[in-house]
Amino acid sequence: MRKKLIETALPLDEINVAGAREKSVRHGHPSTLHLWWSRKPLAVARAVLFAQMVDDPSEYVDVLLSNPERKRAAQRALRQRRAAGDEAAGANGTDGQVLREIAAERERERLFGILRDLVVWENTTNETVLERARAEIRRSWRRACAEHAGHPRAPELFDPDRLPAFHDPFAGGGSLPLEAQRLGLEAHASDLNPVAVLISKAMIEIPPRFAGRAPVHPEARAERNLVERTWRGARGLAEDVRRYGRWMRDEAGNRIGHLYPRAEITPEMVRERPDLKPYEGRELTVIAWLWARTVKSPNPAFADVDVPLASTFMLSTKKGKEAWVEPVIEGRRYRFTVRVGAPPDAVAAKRGTKLARGANFRCLMSGSPVPPAYVKAESMAGRMGSGLMAVVAEGGGRRVYLSPTHRDEDAASRARPRWIPDETMNRDTTNLVSGRGYGFFTWADLFTSRQLVALTTFSDLVGEAAERVRRDAAAAGLPDDGKPLRDGGTGATAYAEAVSLYLALAVDRLAMSGNSLVRWNPVGQKAQHCFGRQALPMVWDYAEPNFLGTATGSVDAAITCVVDPLTIALPPHVPGVTDQADATTRELQSSSRMISTDPPYYDNIGYADLSDFFYVWLRRSLKPVFPNLFATLAVPKAEELVATPYRHGSKKAAEDFFLDGMTQALQRLAEQSHPGFPVTVYYAFKQSETKGWETFLDAAIRSGFAITGTWPMRTELGNRLVGMGTNALASSIVLACRRRPADAPAGTRREFVTALRAELPRALHLLQSGNVAPVDLAQAAIGPGMAVYTRYGRVLDAEGRPLSVREALALINEALDKVLEDQEGDLDAATRWALEWFAQHGFTEGGFGEAETLSKAKNTDVASMVETGIVMSKGGKVRLLRSNELPDDWDPRSDTRPTAWEMVHHLIRDLDEHGERGVAEIVAALGTYAETARELCYRLYTLCDRKKRAAEALLYNTLVQSWSEISRLANDLETEPEGSKEQGDLFKGE
Numbered sequence: 001m002r003k004k005l006i007e008t009a010l011p012l013d014e015i016n017v018a019g020a021r022e023k024s025v026r027h028g029h030p031s032t033l034h035l036w037w038s039r040k041p042l043a044v045a046r047a048v049l050f051a052q053m054v055d056d057p058s059e060y061v062d063v064l065l066s067n068p069e070r071k072r073a074a075q076r077a078l079r080q081r082r083a084a085g086d087e088a089a090g091a092n093g094t095d096g097q098v099l100r101e102i103a104a105e106r107e108r109e110r111l112f113g114i115l116r117d118l119v120v121w122e123n124t125t126n127e128t129v130l131e132r133a134r135a136e137i138r139r140s141w142r143r144a145c146a147e148h149a150g151h152p153r154a155p156e157l158f159d160p161d162r163l164p165a166f167h168d169p170f171a172g173g174g175s176l177p178l179e180a181q182r183l184g185l186e187a188h189a190s191d192l193n194p195v196a197v198l199i200s201k202a203m204i205e206i207p208p209r210f211a212g213r214a215p216v217h218p219e220a221r222a223e224r225n226l227v228e229r230t231w232r233g234a235r236g237l238a239e240d241v242r243r244y245g246r247w248m249r250d251e252a253g254n255r256i257g258h259l260y261p262r263a264e265i266t267p268e269m270v271r272e273r274p275d276l277k278p279y280e281g282r283e284l285t286v287i288a289w290l291w292a293r294t295v296k297s298p299n300p301a302f303a304d305v306d307v308p309l310a311s312t313f314m315l316s317t318k319k320g321k322e323a324w325v326e327p328v329i330e331g332r333r334y335r336f337t338v339r340v341g342a343p344p345d346a347v348a349a350k351r352g353t354k355l356a357r358g359a360n361f362r363c364l365m366s367g368s369p370v371p372p373a374y375v376k377a378e379s380m381a382g383r384m385g386s387g388l389m390a391v392v393a394e395g396g397g398r399r400v401y402l403s404p405t406h407r408d409e410d411a412a413s414r415a416r417p418r419w420i421p422d423e424t425m426n427r428d429t430t431n432l433v434s435g436r437g438y439g440f441f442t443w444a445d446l447f448t449s450r451q452l453v454a455l456t457t458f459s460d461l462v463g464e465a466a467e468r469v470r471r472d473a474a475a476a477g478l479p480d481d482g483k484p485l486r487d488g489g490t491g492a493t494a495y496a497e498a499v500s501l502y503l504a505l506a507v508d509r510l511a512m513s514g515n516s517l518v519r520w521n522p523v524g525q526k527a528q529h530c531f532g533r534q535a536l537p538m539v540w541d542y543a544e545p546n547f548l549g550t551a552t553g554s555v556d557a558a559i560t561c562v563v564d565p566l567t568i569a570l571p572p573h574v575p576g577v578t579d580q581a582d583a584t585t586r587e588l589q590s591s592s593r594m595i596s597t598d599p600p601y602y603d604n605i606g607y608a609d610l611s612d613f614f615y616v617w618l619r620r621s622l623k624p625v626f627p628n629l630f631a632t633l634a635v636p637k638a639e640e641l642v643a644t645p646y647r648h649g650s651k652k653a654a655e656d657f658f659l660d661g662m663t664q665a666l667q668r669l670a671e672q673s674h675p676g677f678p679v680t681v682y683y684a685f686k687q688s689e690t691k692g693w694e695t696f697l698d699a700a701i702r703s704g705f706a707i708t709g710t711w712p713m714r715t716e717l718g719n720r721l722v723g724m725g726t727n728a729l730a731s732s733i734v735l736a737c738r739r740r741p742a743d744a745p746a747g748t749r750r751e752f753v754t755a756l757r758a759e760l761p762r763a764l765h766l767l768q769s770g771n772v773a774p775v776d777l778a779q780a781a782i783g784p785g786m787a788v789y790t791r792y793g794r795v796l797d798a799e800g801r802p803l804s805v806r807e808a809l810a811l812i813n814e815a816l817d818k819v820l821e822d823q824e825g826d827l828d829a830a831t832r833w834a835l836e837w838f839a840q841h842g843f844t845e846g847g848f849g850e851a852e853t854l855s856k857a858k859n860t861d862v863a864s865m866v867e868t869g870i871v872m873s874k875g876g877k878v879r880l881l882r883s884n885e886l887p888d889d890w891d892p893r894s895d896t897r898p899t900a901w902e903m904v905h906h907l908i909r910d911l912d913e914h915g916e917r918g919v920a921e922i923v924a925a926l927g928t929y930a931e932t933a934r935e936l937c938y939r940l941y942t943l944c945d946r947k948k949r950a951a952e953a954l955l956y957n958t959l960v961q962s963w964s965e966i967s968r969l970a971n972d973l974e975t976e977p978e979g980s981k982e983q984g985d986l987f988k989g990e
Contacts, residue, residue, distance in 0.1 A: 002059045002144060004678055006051035006736045007708040009770035011112040012780070013961050016773070018043035018119035019713060025121055028568030032561040034199045034505050034614075035512060036173030037534045037605050038684060040598055040732070043119040044713050045179040048734055049166075049596060050118060050133055052680050053183075055140040057107035064103045074103040081928065105769065111136065112770070116964075124182075125568065134184045137163070144676050157592050157674065164674050167593040169583035169665065172607075174200035176596050177576060181208075187576040188593065190586060192636055194629045195611040197580045198618060202505060204576030206498045207234035207566060209490055211573060216469065216476040216495070217243035233573075238566035241502045244469060245559035248461040248503065252555070253548050256457050259450050260548045261411045262286060263393040263402055275340050276400070284393035284400060287551040288527050289408060290315070290520055291386045291448075292352075292541040295378040299366040305332065307364045308387055309375065309540045310352035314343075315390055315401045317522045323401040324349045325389050327364055334364060336389045337403045352541070359438075359538075379439035386448075386516075388412075389541065392525075394551065399525045412544075417452035420444035421616035423633055428646035431535040431606040433517065438538055443616050446515045446536075454547045455511055455617065458555065462503045462621040469496035486626055497625045502562050504621035508614045509558035516542045518553070526552045534605045536613065580629055582639055583665040587672075595673045598682040598732075599665065600642045602658060602695065608637040641665065643695075659699050666703035670739045678708055678736040693733075697786070698805045700737060706744075706790035709736035710783035712776040733779060740790060747792035749803055749811075755788045756815040764819050768934070771964055774941030774957045778816060785812030820939050827936065830865050831901040833858040834880060839943050842952070843882050851878040868897045870905075883909035883955070892925050903933040904940065908955050916962050920969035930970075934963055 019041035026032060031039055057064065065071045078099055114133055123129040145160040157164075166180035171189035173196065181187040181204050189200040213236040215221065220239055231239075262283035270280045294306035308327070315323040315338065324343045325336050343349035353361045359372035378384055388404035421443040425434040434440045444452060473492035474480065483489030485497035517530040520543040527543040530536055545553025583599070600607060612634050619630040637647070643658035645651045666681070673679045683696050700707060711734040747755075763784035764777075772780045786808070789795060795803040824832055833855050837846065848862065851873075855861045862878060865871045869887060871880055883905040890906050892898055903926065910918045923930040937956040944953035 001676060001738070002140075002147070003056045003708075004052055004140075004736070005054045005056050005108070005111060006048065006680065006711070006734075007678060007783075008056040008058065009108060009766045010047070010051055010711055010772075011115055011770055011964065012711060012713075012772045012776060013964060014116045014771075015044060015047045015119050016713060016776075017961075018047075018121065022121055028564045030175070030178060030203055030565045030570065031173070033202055033565045034173075034195075034508060034562075035529075035531055036196065036199055037531075037607060037610065038598075038601070039173035040175040040682060042124060042175055042179055043121065044732075044734075045175045045596075046182065047115055047119050048680050048711075048713075049176070049180055049183055049185075050115060050137065052596060052677055052736070053137045053140060053594065054111060055143060057104040057111070060143065061100045061104050064107055065100070070103060070106070071099075074099050074106060077102050077106070108769075130182065137183060148676070158676070164676070165593045167595050168597045169581070169586055169595070169669070170597045170599040171200045171578065172196050172598055174203040174578075176598060177204050177578075178570070180594075180596070181574045181576050182571045184574060185594065186574060189576070189578040190581040190583070191578075192580065192582050192639060192641075193607055193611055194580060194626075194635060195614050195618065196607075197578055197629060198501070198505075198622070198626070200576075200578040202501060203565075203570060205578050206485075206501065207237065207570045208573060208575050209488075210234065210237050210495060210498060213237065213478075213495075214476075215239040215243065216473040216478060218472055218475070219243060221476060234566045234570060237498065237502075238563045240469065240499050241506075241566065242559060242563050244465045244499055245503060245506060245555065245563075247468070248458060248465055249548065249555045249559075251461055251464075252454070252457050256454055257548060259411055259415050259453065260286065260546050261407060263391055263400075263408075265402075269402070273338075273340070276402075279395060279400065284395060285549050286546045287392045287394055287399065287549055288520065288543045288545045288553065289388060289404075289412070290390040290392065290541065290543050291516075292389050294385045294387045295370065295375060296383065297363045297365055297368070298370055298374050299363050299368040302332065302363065302365040305334075305365055306385055306387060307361075307370065308353055308389070309359075309361050309370070310389065311354050311540045312352045312522070313349045313389075314522045315392070315520070316399065316525050318525065321398075323399075329365065332365075336387075338390050338401045340401065354540075359540075361540075376437050380437055382439060384439055392520075392543075394549070412448065412450050415448070415450035415453045417444075417449055417456060419456045419620075420452055421620075423612065423616055425612070426609045426637075429606050429609045429644070431609055433536050433538050436538055443613065446517060446530075446613075447511075448516055448544060451514050451516075451544065455507065455514065456620075458507045458510060458547070459504075459617060459621045462500050462507060463624070465503055466496045466500035466625075469499045484625070486628075500625060501622065502566070503559075504618055506555065506558040506562045507617055507621060509561055510547055510553075510555060511614065511617050513553040513558075514545055514547060516544075518543050518545070529553075530613075531610075534610065536610070584639075584641070584661050584668070586668065592674055593672070594677045595669050596680040596682075597669070599662065600640070601684045602643050606642065606644065608635045608640045611635045655695060659695055659702075662696065662699035663702045666700055666705060666737075670704045670737070673739070675739075678738050679705070681735045681737060682713075682732045683735065684732045694805050694809070697809075700735060701790055701805065704740050705737035706740040707735055707783065707786040708738050710734070710779060710781075710786065711736075712779040733782075736783065740793075744791060744793040747795050749795060749797045752789060752792070752795045752803070752808070753811060753815070756785060756812065757818065759788060760784060760812075760815050761819050761822070764816070768938060771960060773961050774938050775945075775953070777938055777941075778813065781816045782809065782812060785809075785815065817942070820942055823935060823939065827932070828899050829858050829860040830868055830870060830899045831936070833860055833865065834870060834899075834901040835939065835943070837878075838880060838940070839947075841879070842947070842949060843880050845877040845879040848873060848876045848878050864897075868899055868902065870899060870901050881905075883912070892922065892929075898929075900929075900932045900936050903929070904936050904956075904959070907933055908959055911959060911962060916965045917969055919962070919966050920973060923966055924970040924973045934960060 022041040022043050114136060117123055117129045118133050141163055142160050145158040148154055148158045151158055163185055165188055166185040167188040168176045169190050171177055171191045174189060177187035177189040187204045191197050211233055212231060214231045215236045217240050220243055263286050264283050265276050265279040270276045292308040292310040294308050296303055297305045297307045313325040322342050323340050326339050327334050328337055353364055355362050359375040361370040363370055388409050391402040391404055391408055393400040393402060423443055425432055425443060427434045429435050470492050473495055478492045480493050481489055481491035483494060485494040513527055513529040515530055517536055517539045519528045519539055521528050527545045547555050550556050615635050623630040641661045643654040645654045648654040648657050669679050713732045713734055767780050789808045797803055824835060836854060851862050862873050866873050871878055886906055886909060907919050910922060937960045941953050941956040
């Protein structure tokens with residue numbers, strides 16, 4: 001089968017930058033539709049799918065060279081390399097072979113250009129960019145169909161007029177099927193988790209089904225500007241969700257508005273707080289009420305006093321707009337009052353009543369410690385309460401912080417929920433507060449009484465809104481085919497159910513930001529929803545947003561978050577299907593589907609346990625719409641493919657369950673995937689974790705897959721080097737896999753190592769040509785290494801025992817080190833000396849004798865290296881010069897003794913001082929020799945990584961990551977390096 005781009009090379013840096021950047025995008029991003037943990041960035045999913053479907057140029061070089069213009073361009077490039085003294089241009093074979101490589105490289109760069117445009121967030125709905133990518137996909141598909149015209153199943157598998165369908169059996173948040181749909185493939189998604197199924201339905205199934213329809217809401221049909229609008233895509237559906245969402249808000253206000261009083265600014269309040277003068281006599285809309293949990297004081301003298309467990313008294317830390325809570329003790333009681341301005345004791349205000357991490361507090365009345373054991377005992381006995389600390393109101397574009405009143409507390413106390421989600425929380429997992437023992441036994445315990453009343457009201461209104469939509473749709477002339485949404489209906493009934501689904505997702509957003517685990521952010525001055533990470537941690541003082549307001553946490557904000565993706569980012573035309581299924585037993589309807597999937601990550605995330613938070617509300621709202629999906633009281637857990645010891649009795653049993661289940665799931669993918677494409681599988685890992693990664697690779701190999709590529713995708717904001725040595729979830733690895741032939745021969749350890757040494761250098765050259773960042777090189781190199789390992793049915797050591805995945809990975813790393821060391825042979829003598837000295841001393845001093853002895857071994861001497869300007873020798877000591885110590889007037893065109901070492905460090909200094917444009921000028925002057933500097937960065941990064949020199953490693957990694965933009969700018973300068981032929985030999989080994 002034809003090798004695909006993802007099995008050879010990728011512009012990984014640009015993909016990673018786009019993926020990380022997307023984490024900060026909110027407006028219009030599908031992630032605002034509903035929370036899902038570890039959702040893959042759309043840019044990464046789009047890039048992987050494109051590269052999975054597009055042929056690598058090495059597969060059609062003859063076609064490229066049959067074009068006279070392309071052939072002449074490749075010949076010019078070959079002549080230029082030879083003229084520049086690039087001995088490697090002929091080292092790998094005949095001129096014809098090298099010409100083929102150059103032609104493939106140039107075509108690969110053209111495809112990279114499409115990819116670079118494709119991953120930019122602003123191009124997510126750019127039809128010009130998308131169509132360019134789709135055209136390339138169709139071109140590769142036609143080549144495949146022509147090649148397999150004689151295949152016995154050609155009409156089914158290789159129809160040139162129809163692209164294969166896509167399937168993701170672990171759909172989760174739906175990013176992968178969504179992007180397959182955007183690239184023109186019919187998308188199929190499945191997941192065991194009903195919450196994930198519902199999210200995918202909302203993203204890929206419903207928008208195309210109702211695309212192009214005008215809204216049915218009477219007001220929208222009556223407004224002239226809306227009547228005349230062309231309702232492209234799902235915009236009509238979005239307009240109805242917005243309109244009926246507003247109806248829900250207004251109707252909820254009629255029913256429960258008395259529970260959400262406005263804040264009245266009285267003259268008495270103004271006398272105490274002159275800053276409130278502009279609001280005197282007005283009633284302000286409350287944004288949130290801020291509460292602190294309380295327990296009885298452990299001090300016998302105050303045993304009848306509920307003392308606050310407040311982690312902070314700061315309300316706003318914004319400079320010039322500080323606000324804080326002051327506890328005022330009055331005899332045997334206390335009250336809270338809000339102060340504005342910087343607190344007199346900032347440390348005390350920031351600390352609240354907290355003494356240390358965890359449940360360590362002090363008694364506000366006596367100062368006595370309130371230890372964790374006491375807090376836990378009180379909370380588990382149901383004696384933990386809450387006290388109102390402050391009220392946050394809207395004051396014309398600014399936050400107004402007010403002292404609590406009896407009116408505020410009375411309104412909250414009047415709430416009497418008539419229904420609660422009393423399903424028991426899992427007490428075995430540490431991902432939930434119940435595992436910490438603070439009195440949370442059911443899901444209802446996470447919510448205040450007022451929140452429960454409001455959420456059940458909104459949940460009821462979802463069904464009532466659906467009835468209104470159905471009536472209005474009939475009045476608008478929309479026929480009713482009588483089929484419900486779950487059966488593929490497109491009439492009035494199905495449309496009403498579709499609108500109700502999005503309204504139910506908005507109720508989920510209300511639950512996420514309206515519970516007692518919501519923090520108040522004093523920096524951003526807003527409520528932060530409870531899922532700041534992939535868990536539900538304990539919160540001691542919490543914010544209760546006003547559902548009927550307009551700020552974060554309100555129903556207005558929730559509706560906006562749900563509607564935005566419908567109007568902006570969801571592809572409306574290509575059909576999609578989502579259903580609930582277990583990936584270990586799922587039968588695909590045919591083997592004509594391309595597969596990319598993001599399965600659970602060993603034991604990192606408890607998806608099912610966390611999903612119950614949403615499931616209890618979705619089930620109440622949508623069980624009539626999807627009775628089978630919500631047939632159980634909670635999300636299925638026994639079959640969930642994660643290694644959780646508490647479910648399986650031991651760590652070993654959990655690991656075996658994961659390995660067996662993942663092997664079974666991947667085996668089904670290997671058997672049922674389209675033969676013309678590799679399968680791509682995402683796997684996330686922690687940097688210091690090896691067991692989960694090895695277990696996953698083992699499962700892939702046991703399933704019958706051969707691994708043909710591994711690509712590290714950084715999907716978090718920030719530079720991963722900052723976390724060197726930490727155990728944070730840092731990266732996703734994308735594996736490209738092909739089904740291994742049943743008759744794959746056995747191989748020996750010697751054969752495996754020999755093949756690694758023969759094939760890894762070229763693979764590494766392709767990775768470096770694709771500008772893989774040094775920090776990612778080791779992970780990316782696993783791909784070609786495992787491609788060698790998995791081409792054998794098994795690899796046997798000298799004693800006839802199978803070589804384990806762990807042993808294979810160790811050998812791949814050794815081979816990678818050897819390739820990087822061998823690359824040093826192409827460097828000038830001074831740089832080879834500098835590398836070895838750097839490995840031992842870094843930029844610190846060493847003895848002159850040691851330096852001179854080493855220099856003789858490298859066919860140079862210290863004095864000449866002082867002349868080149870890379871070292872300092874003084875007082876019997878020698879050290880390498882740092883970038884900022886190099887002369888700032890260096891010009892490579894006039895340097896008579898240039899070295900690769902100084903090139904790298906001049907470029908690093910200029911990148912810091914002048915940015916990418918300044919570096920581009922030097923790169924243009926260096927011409928082809930600039931590549932020597934870039935390649936040297938990989939070796940330098942590896943040395944720094946081994947020595948734990950994170951700051952220096954960051955410099956080399958950053959230069960490589962910036963290289964694509966630097967090269968583009970250098971090309972724009974159109975400057976040819978002078979005397980390049982004469983300088984060429986100066987950069988070669990002697």
